[in-house]
Amino acid sequence: MGILKTYHRKIDRLTLRERRFIALALCSVILALFALLFWNPLWAEYRRMNQENGQYEIQIETSQNSINALELRSKRDVNAPYKEKLKNLILEVQEQRDRINGITSALIQPERMNEVFEGLLMNSPLSFESIKNIPAEKIKINEQDQQALFKHGLKMQLQGRYMNALKYLQNIEAQNWQLYWDELEFATVEYPIGSLRLKVHTISTSNKVLGL
Structure with a gap:
């Protein structure tokens, strides 16, 4: 203090x-x-x-x-790239089928070729000598060749006058189907008779042998 x-x-x-x-x-x-x-x-x-x-x-x-x-990863579809690839393949196959249908739709069916050619011959004065089918041959429409096409050929030899042979060919061309001409030859045997040799083919997706 x-x-x-x-x-x-x-x-x-x-x-x-x-x-x-x-x-x-x-x-x-x-x-x-x-x-x-x-x-x-x-x-x-x-x-x-x-x-x-x-x-x-x-x-x-x-x-x-x-x-x-x-x-974000869990919501992402891990199969998306494969689905896109599959979709493109399906479209490619469909395009090829459409292309094949476009090629073959207007052509005569292979199994009808013999019937049609002989049927037209029944109304012609030409005489029949021989007919022979050519084994189906595989062809390609592109490098992948995913769906095969087959070429079906037919050989015929007839005999008769030139004008009758010409009429027969015109009747073939007048049909509502088409085919490919490979060979066509008329040779005189003994005037006015000649021999008509022709070779044609059609295309289909079947390799079935023509029935003759």
Whole structure:
């Protein structure tokens, strides 16, 4: 208590200006002690927590990106490339079938060739000498040759007058089907009689031998 009274008497002797200076000095000391004991630790803790929160946010964002990538992968059809390839193959096969149908639809069917040629001959004065089928021959319409076509040929030899042979050929051409001419020859045997040799073929997807 004596010490406090001594300081109190000393303060009473000070001027007002000196008292204000001492008060400001004491406030500065108190503020410095507060900063040292309370504020600085709180600020350091705040910065540490803020850094940790930043790291957590980065980890959360990385995890969310991974989740989004996994969800996108799970929704993606892994068979999509194969389905697209299969679709293209189906379209290619259909295009080839359409092309084959376009080639063969207007042609005479192989199994009808003998019947038609002999039927036309029944109404002709030409005489029949021989008829022979040619074994079916495989042909290609492209390099892949995914669906085979077969060439069916027929050889005939007839005898008669030239004008009758010409009429017979015109009757063949007048039919509502088509065929391919490979050979056509008329040679005089003994005027006015000659020999007509012809070779024709048609195309189909069957390798069935012509019935003669």
